[in-house]
Amino acid sequence: MFKRLLPHPVLTPILTIIWLLLTNSIATGQLLLGLMLGWAIPFFTIRFWPDEVTIYQPIKLLQFSLVVLFDILVANFIVARLILGNPDRLSPTFIIVPLDIKSDIAISLLANIISLTPGTVSSLLIEDRTQLVVHALDTDNADALIASIKTRYEAPLKEIFEHVG
Amino acid sequence: MQEYILAFLIVTGASFTLVGSLGLARLRDFYMRLHGPTKATTLGVGCLLIASAIYFSSKPDSFSMHEVLITLFLFITAPVSAHLLAKAALHLKLRSIAKLPEQS
Amino acid sequence: MLGNAVQSEVISVALMIAFSMVSVAVALSFWRLFRGPDRPDRILALDTLYINTIALLILLGIYLDSALYFEAALLIALMGFIGTVALCKYLLRGDIVE
Numbered sequence: 001m002f003k004r005l006l007p008h009p010v011l012t013p014i015l016t017i018i019w020l021l022l023t024n025s026i027a028t029g030q031l032l033l034g035l036m037l038g039w040a041i042p043f044f045t046i047r048f049w050p051d052e053v054t055i056y057q058p059i060k061l062l063q064f065s066l067v068v069l070f071d072i073l074v075a076n077f078i079v080a081r082l083i084l085g086n087p088d089r090l091s092p093t094f095i096i097v098p099l100d101i102k103s104d105i106a107i108s109l110l111a112n113i114i115s116l117t118p119g120t121v122s123s124l125l126i127e128d129r130t131q132l133v134v135h136a137l138d139t140d141n142a143d144a145l146i147a148s149i150k151t152r153y154e155a156p157l158k159e160i161f162e163h164v165g
Numbered sequence: 166m167q168e169y170i171l172a173f174l175i176v177t178g179a180s181f182t183l184v185g186s187l188g189l190a191r192l193r194d195f196y197m198r199l200h201g202p203t204k205a206t207t208l209g210v211g212c213l214l215i216a217s218a219i220y221f222s223s224k225p226d227s228f229s230m231h232e233v234l235i236t237l238f239l240f241i242t243a244p245v246s247a248h249l250l251a252k253a254a255l256h257l258k259l260r261s262i263a264k265l266p267e268q269s
Numbered sequence: 270m271l272g273n274a275v276q277s278e279v280i281s282v283a284l285m286i287a288f289s290m291v292s293v294a295v296a297l298s299f300w301r302l303f304r305g306p307d308r309p310d311r312i313l314a315l316d317t318l319y320i321n322t323i324a325l326l327i328l329l330g331i332y333l334d335s336a337l338y339f340e341a342a343l344l345i346a347l348m349g350f351i352g353t354v355a356l357c358k359y360l361l362r363g364d365i366v367e
Contacts, residue, residue, distance in 0.1 A: 018234065021230055021231050021233055021234050022231060022234060024228075024229060024230065024231040024336075072204075072208070073208070075204055076181060076204050076205055076208040079184075079188070079200055079201065079204045079205055080181065080184045080205055082200075083184055083185075083187055083188035083191065083192070083200075083201055083205070084184065084187070087191055087192050087193055087197075088193075090192075090197065092194070092196060092197050094196075111244065111248060112241075112244040112245070112248075113244075114244075115203055115243070115244030115247050115248060116203070116204065116207075116240070116243070116244055119200065121196070121199050121200060121203060121244075121247050121248070121251055122244070122247075122248055122251070123196070123248065123251030123252060123254075123255055124251065124252050124255050133255070135196045135199070135251060137197055137200045168277045168279045168280050169279060171279075171280055171283070172279045172280055172282070172283035173283075175280070175283045175284060175286075175287045175328070175331070176283050176286055176287055176290075178287070178324070179286065179287035179288075179290040179291050179324070179328075180290060182290065182291055182294050182320070182321060182324050183290040183291070183293055183294045183297075185294070185317065185320075186293075186294035186295070186297040186298050186317055186321065187294075187297060189297060189298060189301050189313065189314060189317050190297040190298075190300055190301050195307060195309055195310055195313070198301075198310065198313060199313060201317075202313060202316060202317040202320065206317060206320045206321070207320070209324065210320055210323055210324050210327070213287075213324050213327045213328065214327060216327075216331070217327050217330060217331055217339075220280075220331050221336060229336065231339060231343075232327075232339070234343065235323065235339075235342055235343055235346050238343075238346050238347070238350075239320070239323075239346060242346075242350040245350075245354070246316055246350060246353040246354065246357070249353070249354060249357035249358075249361075250309055250312060250313055250316075250353070250357055252357070252361065253309050253312075253357045253360040253361050254307075254309040256360065256361050257307070257308070257309065257360065259307055259309060
């Protein structure tokens with residue numbers, strides 16, 4: 001019953017907040033309108049939404065977001081330095097990261113995080129979802145880079161989104 | 166004090182935007198060029214948007230947070246478009262300085 | 270001067286520096302857009318151009334002290350992303366509509 005009335009409890013507050021940001025006001029009227037939209041949009045589109053996402057460790061997710069934000073800041077300075085330096089001295093490589101994670105959300109988050117952090121852009125997910133091809137802007141040690149991606153980003157994502165038995 | 170923070174954010178943001186485009190113009194192959202715009206430009210525009218949010222919120226009885234929307238949107242979409250571009254480039258087998266991975 | 274001269278000296282100097290930097294960035298993206306050499310390069314240049322335009326609009330909004338430019342920036346962000354995705358899809362399968 002509850003499930004039918006409020007089909008997507010996470011999406012509703014998110015949509016409400018987006019509406020308030022969009023109208024740029026916190027007036028009661030806008031809040032009500034936002035809540036209504038936040039309820040109506042998931043209610044009528046629930047059939048288009050893919051499987052539910054379960055977050056097993058919310059606190060870990062917060063910690064992980066902070067780590068990633070910090071890495072994004074550092075990444076920008078690193079890439080800025082590489083761009084301003086001598087472009088002939090860069091040694092770009094394609095590296096292949098074997099994936100342990102299986103769920104859609106974890107893989108797409110990992111790919112996005114890789115693209116936003118130091119000198120790497122995820123370029124291709126091999127069809128069977130076991131390997132991710134990543135382009136690194138400047139690296140001498142591909143194995144160390146793969147290992148750091150796996151421990152720094154993939155392991156926390158696995159803990160957060162996939163139940164470790 | 167606040168105006169110095171604002172000025173700092175504006176200049177930093179613009180510098181990162183410039184660095185991103187410089188990477189686009191300067192680096193030697195497509196896959197390397199991809200790095201500049203995806204990272205530097207996103208952070209650059211992020212800085213500018215935060216500056217704009219602070220500027221419009223600092224005026225008497227007004228607040229402005231809708232800049233956060235564009236920032237979030239850019240941070241979500243930049244890696245997605247980078248990934249798609251790289252995928253398209255690999256599909257077309259563009260010339261690359263790095264050895265192309267074998268297509269399985 | 271176009272603006273309503275409400276900004277302090279520091280901010281208007283910063284704005285001028287930022288305007289020139291972003292303009293150079295736009296010029297560099299245009300150069301890449303014309304030079305190519307491949308289609309993905311041009312799409313990437315267009316994508317960068319969108320983001321640079323957003324930066325310019327935000328700066329203009331602060332300079333003219335008007336929140337009106339925000340909507341334009343938001344629309345460019347949305348359309349730019351959709352345009353990039355559509356062009357990439359076109360390159361990937363020679364067809365946009367599935």
